[in-house]
Amino acid sequence: MSTDMAADQRKKPGVVIKDGWTGYSLELFNYPEHYKGDLECVYIPHGVIMNRIECLARDILEDIGHHDMMVLCVLKGGYKFCSDLVESIKAQSRSTNSRLTTRVEFIRFKSYLNDQSTEDLHIIGPDDLSMLKGKNVLIVEAIVDTGKTMRALLQHVETFQPKMVKVAGLLVKRVPHGAAELPDYVGFVIPNRFVVGYALDYNEYFRDLNHICVISETGKQKYKV
Numbered sequence: 001m002s003t004d005m006a007a008d009q010r011k012k013p014g015v016v017i018k019d020g021w022t023g024y025s026l027e028l029f030n031y032p033e034h035y036k037g038d039l040e041c042v043y044i045p046h047g048v049i050m051n052r053i054e055c056l057a058r059d060i061l062e063d064i065g066h067h068d069m070m071v072l073c074v075l076k077g078g079y080k081f082c083s084d085l086v087e088s089i090k091a092q093s094r095s096t097n098s099r100l101t102t103r104v105e106f107i108r109f110k111s112y113l114n115d116q117s118t119e120d121l122h123i124i125g126p127d128d129l130s131m132l133k134g135k136n137v138l139i140v141e142a143i144v145d146t147g148k149t150m151r152a153l154l155q156h157v158e159t160f161q162p163k164m165v166k167v168a169g170l171l172v173k174r175v176p177h178g179a180a181e182l183p184d185y186v187g188f189v190i191p192n193r194f195v196v197g198y199a200l201d202y203n204e205y206f207r208d209l210n211h212i213c214v215i216s217e218t219g220k221q222k223y224k225v
């Protein structure tokens, strides 16, 4: 992600959720009625996500707040994280009277079918990201799982000759042979479980759920394609 050794050393793993974490009982939280029976537990409640995002926004502002920022949102999974992160960056920037400007661009990658990464990783668009040339780019991605999307994206972005590239990942999954490198800004490192909600989907379902949850076997069967 960044080639700066000092910056690499400053990278933090974020909140590390241990393998034994079974999540919170669904009865303790409010969630859409139409997903009753489709979820196993609330893994990360919405309020915790929002608080963590404020901390990431603070770290990003400390590091690159004196530059103008070109934010590249990775769709579709990244739309909520990107929106909340940029709002928090802007709010904190206003309260410190910084002159930071943010511009948001979007890119779409797709590779998952059911809960599996497929070989068919493709960029749905846009092809031309020449607006990134010479800019400080912050890639905003909801989850780094196998790391394939992130690697492809970094390679693609580098071809447009940005001045600097940093990556913010809300979730990083601990998987065998996963991403070799952490994103520059990490929300949570999570166990190897398929999670949904906060714009993360299972075949397009659950993006409308605010908490990050673990899908149940019933849910997987119900929405399988």
Ligand SMILES: O=P(O)(O)OC[C@H]1O[C@H](OP(=O)(O)OP(=O)(O)O)[C@H](O)[C@@H]1O
Pocket (backbone or CB within 6 Å): 074, 075, 076, 077, 078, 109, 110, 111, 112, 117, 141, 142, 143, 144, 145, 146, 147, 148, 149, 150, 201
């Ligand atoms: O690290 P990886 O194993 O590559 O997985 C991470 C990617 O998978 C998901 O995208 P998906 O391809 O499902 O598209 P979507 O965001 O439109 O749902 C997610 O939003 C990440 O972009």
Ligand code: HPA
Pocket (backbone or CB within 6 Å): 077, 112, 143, 145, 193, 194, 195, 196, 200, 201, 202
């Ligand atoms: O756990 C996940 N959930 C939703 N989408 C994903 N894309 C990669 N991993 C995941």
